[in-house]
Amino acid sequence: QQQVKQSPQSLIVQKGGISIINCAYENTAFDYFPWYQQFPGKGPALLIAIRPDVSEKKEGRFTISFNKSAKQFSLHIMDSQPGDSATYFCAASSLDGTGRRALTFGSGTRLQVQP
Amino acid sequence: ETGVTQSPTHLIKTRGQQVTLRCSSQSGHNTVSWYQQALGQGPQFIFQYYREEENGRGNFPPRFSGLQFPNYSSELNVNALELDDSALYLCASSWGTGTETQYFGPGTRLLVL
Numbered sequence: 001q002q003q004v005k006q007s008p009q010s011l012i013v014q015k016g017g018i019s020i021i022n023c024a025y026e027n028t029a030f031d032y033f034p035w036y037q038q039f040p041g042k043g044p045a046l047l048i049a050i051r052p053d054v055s056e057k058k059e060g061r062f063t064i065s066f067n068k069s070a071k072q073f074s075l076h077i078m079d080s081q082p083g084d085s086a087t088y089f090c091a092a093s094s095l096d097g098t099g100r101r102a103l104t105f106g107s108g109t110r111l112q113v114q115p
Numbered sequence: 116e117t118g119v120t121q122s123p124t125h126l127i128k129t130r131g132q133q134v135t136l137r138c139s140s141q142s143g144h145n146t147v148s149w150y151q152q153a154l155g156q157g158p159q160f161i162f163q164y165y166r167e168e169e170n171g172r173g174n175f176p177p178r179f180s181g182l183q184f185p186n187y188s189s190e191l192n193v194n195a196l197e198l199d200d201s202a203l204y205l206c207a208s209s210w211g212t213g214t215e216t217q218y219f220g221p222g223t224r225l226l227v228l
Binding site for chain 1: 119
């Protein structure tokens with residue numbers, strides 16, 4: 001059962017535009033929501049993360065918007081640049097009964113920023 | 116501070132064979148988690164190792180097994196390889212089992228023919 005649903009599957013944005021990627025989750029126990037950026041041939045790299053006690057977090061051109069009641073969160077990339085072209089994954093995690101935390105990933109969004 | 120490293124980078128095996136993948140955790144990290152990333156999909160949690168013991172497993176069969184060594188490095192072993200095992204295998208390290216931030220290595224690309 002997919003617990004984190006991500007859309008769109010792919011996205012083409014013009015340089016300088018805004019890229020928006022959406023995720024929805026089912027497990028209300030999730031308490032940490034990171035976004036990872038992955039370039040071809042590389043492992044995922046943490047981009048930005050949010051906890052459910054805040055509705056928005058901004059770091060440079062990257063912003064996470066979080067809607068706890070709707071169980072949705074999104075990544076906004078402002079002033080998108082060709083160097084942002086990569087695959088983006090949303091993820092979620094929670095502590096289980098043993099104190100272990102494992103990430104549940106969305107299926108990914110392939111972003112292409114055209115010059 | 117060194118990052119997470121994995122070896123080998125690429126591997127080709129045939130169905131039924133066994134494979135061992137290796138991971139060195141980031142300096143100061145004592146927990147290693149392994150993930151399988153099929154082509155075009157997000158990573159899926161395989162299992163986590165802490166203090167040289169398996170500390171939780173995702174929905175993967177027992178032919179996926181692992182080890183963690185005193186220096187916190189780790190191995191992922193897969194027996195009786197199947198075609199569907201073809202994927203990018205990622206390890207991620209963190210300090211403690213409940214730490215939110217996990218740092219990923221570059222992965223090992225496994226192709227099973």
